[in-house]
Amino acid sequence: VDLAIGNKEKAHIVPLLQRLLRDRAVDTSVSQDGEPRPAEQNPMIERFFNYxxxxxxxxxxxxxxxxxxxxxxxxxxxxxxxxxxxxxxxxxxxxxxxxxxxxxxxxxxxxxxxxxxxxxxxxxxxxxxxxxxxxxxxxxxxxxxxxxxxxxxxxxxxxxxxxxxxxxxxxxxxxxxxxxxxxxxxxxxxxxxxxxxxxxxxxxxxxxxxxxxxxxxxxxxxxxxxxxxxxxxxxxxxxxxxxxxxxxxxxxxxxxxxxxxxxxxxxxxxxxxxxxxxxxxxxxxQVGRTLNMLVLRKTDDSSGKRMALSDNYLNVLVDADDASAGQILPAEVLSVTESAIVGRLLNR
Ligand code: SF4
CATH class of the missing domain: 3.80.30.20 (tm_1862 like domain)
Structure with a gap:
């Protein structure tokens, strides 16, 4: 093990890894105080890679x-x-x-x-x-x-x-x-x-x-x-x-x-x-309902369809292009099988 970090240090994982690579030193960075980290030390996040x-x-x-x-x-x-x-x-x-x-x-x-x-x-x-x-x-x-x-x-x-x-x-x-x-x-x-x-x-x-x-x-x-x-x-x-x-x-x-x-x-x-x-x-x-679905970047391997997440937590397969990924769009729930829920984006 080259590096052990505490839960509180997760936000600093990039500089900690950079230091490890630079210094090639075994490091432990686990704070013991249990004190909250000041807000200004919590980096604002702009993007979640691939999410x-x-x-x-x-x-x-x-x-x-x-x-x-x-x-x-x-x-x-x-x-x-x-x-x-x-x-x-x-x-x-x-x-x-x-x-x-x-x-x-x-x-x-x-x-x-x-x-x-x-x-x-x-x-x-x-x-x-x-x-x-x-x-x-x-x-x-x-x-x-x-x-x-x-x-x-x-x-x-x-x-x-x-x-x-x-x-x-x-x-x-x-x-x-x-x-x-x-x-x-x-x-x-x-x-x-x-x-x-x-x-x-x-x-x-x-x-x-x-x-x-x-x-x-x-x-x-x-x-x-x-x-x-x-x-x-x-x-x-x-x-x-x-x-x-x-x-x-x-x-x-x-x-x-x-x-x-x-x-x-x-x-x-x-x-x-x-x-x-x-x-x-x-x-x-929910079959027959029109739900607002967030079109995900992920596609389903077997059908090639894109996955979409309804506000009430249904994972639905839809035909959607790359431009739709990340958008919330209305879709109808068409059918439910043993392995999948299938839907259709509306107004497409
Ligand atoms: S101790 Fe706290 S965090 Fe753990 S299960 Fe109970 S309520 Fe949840």
Whole structure:
């Protein structure tokens, strides 16, 4: 290993690599202080090489401690980028031609709580919509406890905010959620999803699930599958539990209490098959709809068609020329097969 850098130093990877090549010296550049980097040290990004969308990281770290998660130790406490910096960054990307930006963070819903008189995520979104020309904004993952009434209203009230939310669930068993130190119940989660789907029926909502947490017995897993079958989610990201030394779960459970790997694999397979069914069912519900799609640079190897991403997170194959890449254009969803969703750009 010639160079080890910390998460905080990622923004400086180019000068660090240049120094390594120049000096040929083994280097370690990992800051230990956990202090936020001053905004002026965060370089403004103009382009993402070969990407049709741009990503703006507005927050880092987490002040909570889920039993299985190493992030609070690895990334430190919650730190938010100043709102003026975020506005300038979003406008710069819009000026560079990006039509969609994705707002990212380790725990996006806590944006602003560390800033003096800082805005909430809802206030920041309102400012982005009012002060920048960006055509549409997508939100990355937001924890269930990150939604307040104001944020929910802002999300469903603007057609410039993508109808796509990723809300980690982690388990459909209340006992397992408590053991994980997740501060909500399955009823809270269901209420949240139902609220969004009642206000915005075509919204795509996805969830993370951790499979094989040591407290997850067969009955708990059954509760999870029943909950997932019953709730209006459009896809799942399924992760297998793994021991992270230093986390509460690693200290609490002995090796003999871990779920055997073959059981974790079986449970994961089952949830992934549920996810495929939900994805297909959501896609089929959109056939015949006209959706605003961001035409991507990527093409599909087998059909040669170009990929396009709808605001509600469908990956659709369309016939589109190079000039359309990066543009948001209306397209009709034509069909859904086992392997692809096919659409047609309108007015072409
Ligand atoms: S899972 Fe999310 S909320 Fe929980 S400790 Fe990790 S980063 Fe924080």
């Amino acid at each position: 049709s969308r741009a990503f703006v990281k507005i927050q880092e770290g987490c002040d909570w401690q889920c039993a299985y998660c190493i992030i609070p130790r690895a990334r430190g406490p919650n730190r938010s980028m100043p709102p003026d910096w975020v506005i300038d960054q979003v406008q710069k990307l819009a000026d560079s031609g990006y039509q969609e930006i994705v707002l990212c963070g380790t725990r996006l819903g806590t944006y602003g709580v560390d800033l003096v008189a800082g805005p909430s995520l809802a206030t920041l979104l309102t400012r982005i919509l009012a002060s920048t020309d960006i055509r549409r904004v997508r939100l990355s993952s937001i924890e269930p406890m990150g939604f307040d009434e104001q944020l929910k209203e802002v999300i469903v009230s603007s057609n410039r905010i993508c109808r796509h939310l990723h809300i980690p669930l982690q388990s459909g068993s209340d006992a397992v959620l408590r053991a994980m130190n997740r501060p909500y119940s399955t009823s809270d989660y269901r209420r949240l999803v139902d609220w969004f789907k009642s206000r915005c029926p075509d919204m795509c909502i996805g969830a993370d699930l951790v499979v094989g947490f040591p407290a997850e017995g067969e009955a708990d897993f059954r509760e999870t599958t029943e909950f997932i079958q019953d709730i209006d989610l459009s896809y799942l990201h399924v992760f297998s539990y793994s021991v992270r030394p230093g986390t509460p779960a690693a200290n609490r459970y002995s090796e003999s209490q871990l779920i055997p790997p073959e059981v974790v694999r079986r449970r994961s397979r089952f949830l992934r098959s549920l996810s495929r069914a939900k994805r297909r069912s959501f896609a089929k519900s």
